[in-house]
Amino acid sequence: MTVRSRISGIGMYVPERVLTNADLERMVDTSDTWIQDRTGVRERRIAADDETASTMGIQAARQALEQAEVDPKDLDLVITATTSPDGMFPAVASRIQDGLGATGAGAFDVNAACVGFLSGLATATQFIATGAYERILVVGTELLSRIVDWSDRTTCVLFADGAGAVVVEAGGQGGPLSFVLHSDGSGAQTLYADGPCGVPNGLEPDGYYISMDGRHIFKFAVQAMDSATRESVEMAGLDLSDIDLMIPHQANLRIINATTKALGMPPERAMVNVDRYGNTSSASIPIALREAWEQGRLHEGDRIAFVTFGGGLVWGAMIFEWVPVGPLRPVAEPVHATASGN
Numbered sequence: 633m634t635v636r637s638r639i640s641g642i643g644m645y646v647p648e649r650v651l652t653n654a655d656l657e658r659m660v661d662t663s664d665t666w667i668q669d670r671t672g673v674r675e676r677r678i679a680a681d682d683e684t685a686s687t688m689g690i691q692a693a694r695q696a697l698e699q700a701e702v703d704p705k706d707l708d709l710v711i712t713a714t715t716s717p718d719g720m721f722p723a724v725a726s727r728i729q730d731g732l733g734a735t736g737a738g739a740f741d742v743n744a745a746c747v748g749f750l751s752g753l754a755t756a757t758q759f760i761a762t763g764a765y766e767r768i769l770v771v772g773t774e775l776l777s778r779i780v781d782w783s784d785r786t787t788c789v790l791f792a793d794g795a796g797a798v799v800v801e802a803g804g805q806g807g808p809l810s811f812v813l814h815s816d817g818s819g820a821q822t823l824y825a826d827g828p829c830g831v832p833n834g835l836e837p838d839g840y841y842i843s844m845d846g847r848h849i850f851k852f853a854v855q856a857m858d859s860a861t862r863e864s865v866e867m868a869g870l871d872l873s874d875i876d877l878m879i880p881h882q883a884n885l886r887i888i889n890a891t892t893k894a895l896g897m898p899p900e901r902a903m904v905n906v907d908r909y910g911n912t913s914s915a916s917i918p919i920a921l922r923e924a925w926e927q928g929r930l931h932e933g934d935r936i937a938f939v940t941f942g943g944g945l946v947w948g949a950m951i952f953e954w955v956p957v958g959p960l961r962p963v964a965e966p967v968h969a970t971a972s973g974n
């Protein structure tokens with residue numbers, strides 16, 4: 633039998649600086665009405681000059697570890713999902729491991745764009761299922777504002793900065809019931825950001841900016857989130873009506889609403905906070921999970937659907953049976969028969 637895992641701590645961190653739609657109106661030819669109607673975003677957070685993916689990840693991780701009551705020294709592994717690392721290497725996970733003082737842990741990054749956190753979470757649960765490790769920190773952290781072209785109105789209204797983290801521990805009676813991860817690399821040119829190690833083309837870039845075919849991604853996103861949810865629900869032996877809460881990637885409110893509609897779910901069954909944070913790529917699901925917990929929306933035994941899509945193209949989902957955060961409560965002692973045999 634494989635070992636079950638549970639999420640024992642959830643943390644988030646968003647930078648202090650708020651960039652509103654009114655601020656964007658002064659930067660590009662756009663309007664608050666257009667942005668709210670087409671994306672659902674009202675404001676987003678932008679990192680300070682001295683912040684990076686690792687500094688934000690450390691903040692989110694500290695909150696998650698505190699909630700789990702886990703000492704960083706007891707972590708076996710740090711997995712970080714990011715598309716906006718501090719540098720090409722070392723891994724952001726190693727920087728976070730060092731910043732936390734997680735001296736007993738290994739560390740590596742995963743890059744699967746907005747599916748990065750789900751890929752990291754799936755990886756963590758597999759390390760636990762085999763019995764290899766007992767305590768893993770999974771961080772999703774993004775500093776996308778440094779790869780956004782602030783003169784491109786089609787992308788700058790969407791993306792933002794932030795970090796989320798979870799502590800995944802062995803034990804409990806719930807955990808992942810199923811997950812699916814998919815990729816179609818032939819769609820790479822519809823959503824990408826180049827980097828310094830690509831084939832030189834003789835042009836000196838101003839920066840390595842996010843490039844996106846928004847209409848194409850919109851259609852892909854709804855179809856991908858719909859099919860991944862159905863596939864993972866079926867794999868878990870459940871029906872769509874068994875899902876208590878969907879925590880979707882926060883890319884665009886219209887994409888989230890179109891997905892719940894395609895699945896025949898009431899829209900309020902999906903957690904939404906894209907209005908306050910924009911699209912934080914691999915940080916969006918753990919940030920939404922933390923806020924779902926703060927709002928009292930996670931109950932023991934609930935079936936949570938994590939669903940996401942992103943540049944790759946990639947998409948995936950996981951069905952997770954919820955176990956309360958914090959240390960595991962001791963199991964009640966069985967009532968033994970008395971010595972007289974009664």
Ligand code: ACO
Nearest residue numbers: 662663666670746785786789846847849850883884942943
């Ligand atoms: N303000 C005002 N007008 C704008 C803006 C803006 N910020 N951006 C585009 N427009 C204009 C366009 O130029 C176009 O004008 P035209 O009709 O004169 O050509 C018009 O608005 C409509 O443009 P569309 O692209 O058709 O608008 P759409 O309704 O598709 O909304 C959007 C655009 C919001 C980008 C939408 O397509 C979308 O959300 N796509 C998915 C994006 C996404 O999720 N990306 C991230 C994926 S994964 C990851 O996180 C890495």
